[in-house]
Amino acid sequence: MSDRYDVCIVGAGISGLNALFVASQYLARDQRVILVDRRPRAGGMWLDTYDYVRLHQPHPMFTAGDIAWRLDAKREYLANKQEVAQHLRHCLEGIKAGIRVTELFGYEFESAEETAGTVRITCRSAESGPVDFAADRLIKAFGQEVEKNAPLELSSPRARSISPDEFDVRGSEIRGSDAPVWIVGGGKTGMDTAHTLLTEQPGREVNLVAGPGTIFINRDQMFPNGVGRWYRGELMSSVFQEMGRRFDGTNEADVLEWFRDNYGVSVTPETGNFMGAILSETEKATISGGLNRIVMDRLDDVADRNGGSEVVCRSGATMPFEPGSWVVNCTGSLMRGEHSYEPYVSTGGRVLSIQNRSMTIPFPAAGNAAYFLTHLLFLGRLTNLPLYAMDLEELRRKAPQYVMAAAFVPLQIYNLSLIAEALPSRQFMKVVSHNGLDLDRWFPLPRRLRAQAGFMLSHKREREHHRRSLDRVAERFGVHCGPVVGAGHA
Ligand SMILES: Cc1cc2nc3c(=O)[nH]c(=O)nc-3n(C[C@H](O)[C@H](O)[C@H](O)COP(=O)(O)OP(=O)(O)OC[C@H]3O[C@@H](n4cnc5c(N)ncnc54)[C@H](O)[C@@H]3O)c2cc1C
Structure with missing residues (x-):
């Protein structure tokens, strides 16, 4: 190990690897980067999430920069956990x-002090x-800070x-019992779990406690197959632009309803949540056709009463619960926990921080912010561009989830608009064209x-x-959304 580097990147998930990819475009061969992660290797959350997870966008659109996958599969194939982790390792090897x-794996980032001309960093391993x-x-690419879920604490x-x-719900223990399964949570993990159980264990009773319900992006609309790519479906950026035009900072319910009716899909009759996850019509049909019961409520407990057991919901409603049934915690792992506020750029301009307390370009993953903002860092434009940063963690605590989804859209477009204006158009186009996370890349070049x-x-x-819409959201919910103090004035 040396004691001086040109760049330090903390986080080796999709965000950190996108930052590394971009840094590699600006650094000379002999310049040095140090990549730190508390995990033992590159891959981020994909190393630890549930085993039957599938990437919900077609695999080529989940990468660092525009690094191609080596998978021998059709473009529409949804990669599994091992394949995603393997690809992220391949990205790191390619950049290297x-x-x-x-590589400093197995190390926790502890602190950084920015002084004139340098950042002093301390990391620690047990x-x-x-x-x-x-x-x-220093680029802190903490990204989504996905946390593992523990089983729900139930009194029975x-x-x-x-x-x-x-x-693993596919394992022998659960297969060996024919007891019903209660899936708690109607988001991506809930759908993956329901789909896995219903396709691999036909005939099993599976129930879904779906909370407020979830809208998913309709995969058939957004990623039409074959020659349909030339004339069917809609580019995500165009849909976002239309949503942004419709959203005025107060009418999120109408905007989300418009989205659901035109580009959404859902297995639940109500849809209060939208986190940008993707589902196909076929997956929906399998899940809807196979579920025994959908409960539009939140689960509070499974309790033993009057000699029997019952599911107890937040509304007070109860349902009989067969002893020995499985309860699967699919209540989500994104934007959990509390993190202290940090601006996306430090006052001195040497520290870029990608996390949810000051998010700038949120979709389809924090990797998108890492990609664009690392370009701005190396182009010397990070401190003099007044990007809007939104405290998504705070918004999630204070507002219904669909407010956040609606606010995602103007945030993304507003910031991309500032970046488009700040960079010469050829340079902006070049940056956009190497962004492998861009879902528009599914479509042929003329449509893009x-x-x-x-x-x-x-x-x-x-x-x-868009700025007015964002200001209204900030005002209505009392969350920080605006330029980072100091940035935009350098
Ligand atoms: C179940 C699930 C499924 C998902 N599926 C998709 C999908 O199909 N498509 C999609 O686009 N998105 C999906 N997402 C969202 C997903 O989280 C992101 O797309 C992406 O993989 C997150 O990458 P990241 O680099 O931002 O964060 P992470 O993958 O969490 O990486 C951050 C890294 O930073 C490290 N780190 C953080 N703090 C420190 C510290 N102090 N010291 C050292 N290291 C640190 C962590 O160890 C971690 O490795 C899914 C999320 C979940 C929870």
């Missing part, structure tokens, strides 16, 4: 062929203790409460170019509308 990367080094720039010992992160031209022609005119 071009620049010098020191076995080896602390290490200190300096870097010209007759319920077999499990978490998909620790217990048309969508890009539409954005370039309208973004300045529409920017003020």
Whole structure:
């Protein structure tokens, strides 16, 4: 290990690897990057999430920069956990062929102090203790900070409460019993769990406690197959632009209803949540056709009463519960916990921080913010561009989830608009064209170019509308959403 690096990146998930990819475009071969992660290798949350998870977008659209997958599969194939983790490792190996990367896996980032001309960083491992080094720039790519779910705490010992992160519902224990399964949570994990159980264990009773219900992006609409890519479906950026035009900072319910009616799909009659997850019509049909019961309520407990057991919901409603039934915690793992506020850029401009307390470009993953903001860092535009940053963690606590979904859209468009104006158009187009997370890449180039031209022609005119929408959301819910103090004035 050296004690001085050109760049330190903390986090080796999709965000950190996108930051590394972009850094590698600006650094010379002999410049040095140090990549730190508390996990033992690259891959981020994909190393630890539940075993039957599938990528919900087609696999080519989940990568670092525009690094191609080596998987021998059709474009529409949804990669599994091992394949995603393997691809992220392949991305790291590919980038390492071009620049010098020191890997510091198994180390926790502890602190950083920015002084004139440098950042002093301390990391620590349980076995080896602390290490200190300096870097010209620090990128904290903590991203989504996905946490593992524990099983739900239920008062009845007759319920077999499990978490998909620790217990594979495809395993012999659950297959060996024919007891009903209660899935708690109607988001992506809930759908993956229901789909896995219903396809692999036909005939099993599976119930869903769906909370407020969830809208999913309709995969058939957004990713039409074969020649349909030329004329069917809609580009995500165009749909976002239309949503942004419709959203005025107060009418999230109408905007989400419009989205659901035109581009959404759902297994539940009500849809109060939207987190940008994707589901196909076929998956929906399998799940809807196979579920025994959908409960539009939140589960509070499984309790033993009057000699029997029952499911107890937040509304007070109860349902009989067969002793020995499985209860699977699918209540979500994104934006959990409390993290202290940190601006996306430090006052000195040497520290870029990608996390939910000051998010700028949230969709389809925090990797998108890492990709664009690392470009701005190296182009010297990070501190003099007044991007709007939204405290998504706070918004999630204070507002119904669909407010956040509606607010995602103007945030993304507003910031991309500022970036498009700040960079020479050829440079902006080059940056966009190497962004492998861009879901528009599913479509043939002529359709993408048309969508890009539409954005370039309208973004300045529409920017003020998006800013007002964001200001209204900030005011209504008392959350921070605006330029980071200090940025935009350097
Ligand atoms: C179940 C589930 C399924 C999902 N499926 C999809 C999907 O199909 N498509 C999609 O686009 N998105 C999906 N997401 C969202 C997903 O979280 C992101 O797409 C993405 O993988 C997150 O990457 P990240 O780099 O932002 O965060 P992470 O993968 O969490 O990586 C952050 C890394 O930073 C490290 N780190 C954080 N703090 C420190 C510290 N102090 N010291 C050292 N290391 C630190 C962590 O160890 C971690 O490895 C899913 C999320 C969940 C929970």
